[in-house]
Amino acid sequence: MLNCVIGASLQFFDTTFLGNIVNRFSKDLDSVDENIPFPLNNLISIVFETIGSIILISSTNIRLLLPIALLFVSLIFLRCVYIKSGRPLKRLDVSTKSPVLGYLNATLEGVPTIKAFGAQKIVTKEFETHHNLYNSASYSYTANLKAFVFVADVFASIFIVVVILQFIFDRDVLPGNFGLAISQSYAIYNVIFYGMQKWVDLETQMTSAERAMEYTTIQKESESGLEIENWPNLGEIKYENVCLSMNKSDSYILKNINFHIKPNEKLGIVGRTGAGKSSIISALFRLYEIKGRITLDGVDIKTLSLHFLRSNISVIPQDPLLLSETLRDNIDPEQVHTDEEIWNALRTVGMNKIISTLNANIKKFEFSCSQNRLLCLARVLIKKKKILAVDEIVEHVDTKTENLIYNIINEHFKFCTVIKIAHRLKFVLDCDKVLVLDNGSVVEYDSPETLLKNQNGLFYKMYNVLL
Structure with missing residues (x-):
């Protein structure tokens, strides 16, 4: 059970x-x-x-x-x-x-x-x-x-x-x-x-x-599938006619999504609340069954082991998760990195001084929302995966932390494929491409510069509203 x-x-x-x-x-x-x-x-x-x-x-x-x-x-x-x-x-x-x-x-x-x-x-x-x-x-x-x-x-x-x-x-x-x-x-x-x-x-x-x-008849997630050595090594992502629904009886949250992210490209995903932005990442991690096809470096993710797929993609979710355990368990859950590597990651995100003063499990201390996100950022820094997905990472953080996160992603994930979901359009203006969603469908997909030239486009209207 x-x-x-x-x-x-x-x-x-x-x-x-x-x-x-x-x-x-x-x-x-x-x-x-x-x-x-x-x-x-x-x-x-x-x-x-x-x-x-x-x-x-x-x-x-x-x-x-x-x-x-x-x-x-x-x-x-x-x-x-x-x-x-x-x-x-x-x-x-x-x-x-x-x-x-x-x-x-x-x-x-x-x-x-x-x-x-x-x-x-x-x-x-x-x-x-x-x-x-x-x-x-x-x-x-x-x-x-x-x-x-x-x-x-x-x-x-x-x-x-x-x-x-x-x-x-x-x-x-x-x-x-x-x-x-x-x-x-x-x-x-x-x-x-x-x-x-x-x-x-x-x-x-x-x-x-x-x-x-x-509860003994609950359908479990499949544990079988391929595990390919040194994969993914490029970070190329393709969505082909992808549809996603939470339940079989529900209407689709994502409807015929098509886009192509080249290796090392940065993709920004924007849209109104409920447009289906987070569902793009959910589909990538196979949190729900999908129709259509998603490939990473030419491999259909449906053929891969779920554990293998998810362990090879770094993600910072919308709600930062901290375990009620030690700092090491939070930064390095698989216990494969040295103390020096962990401290280097903490220095990069500016949390080393705060962490050095702790003397108990991490949950006994009240970290701010900004600090929680920085610890999650340290977690993905130490993993060094080829693909990174971040969901509203600069929401509810102070300006100083926002700039720090912005600089860390640009500097340390320069040679990685990055998917950014954001409400703050400033965070996606430096992306190679921007995907604009509305009601689960792609309404615009191009470079930020091109989208801002289209005065009738949704991205242009959203940008001007936030000015």
């Missing part, structure tokens, strides 16, 4: 609520480990106890086999009626807990933002809505179970009355047999009812097993 989730595609995480994943690995797995094996063991012992009690009570009066059979049939019928509502209510109980866990997790992560905008009342009201829904489902499930127990007790009372009446009209019965029959009648009811309750509980708990099993 864990292996399938870890190996799942990004599409799974885009379409699955975080609370659902947490719930499967907490409450559902706990039910599978704790609440299913014990009722199953109890059912086996209950079967033998029931057989023994039936033999013992029938030895006092053979006619008692009929009310025993009627009791058993009544409880079976009651179980069938209960399970029709019990299983859906159990499923609802489990599923409504996921939004509570997910919202709680999101709230804890966003506490600074919530306080900054004074949204405590809004968040509290939203949480109460999720929690009330969960409580309603939980109480409904509990009430349904209580109703089952109550009706079963009514059947038990009727059964014991019938047993007593059997002996009242039999004047030849021995007092000892009468007492034994009454005590065993109550005992046999308890055993049968307990067994029925465990049976019902087992069936309702199997809902958790079903939910856990669903």
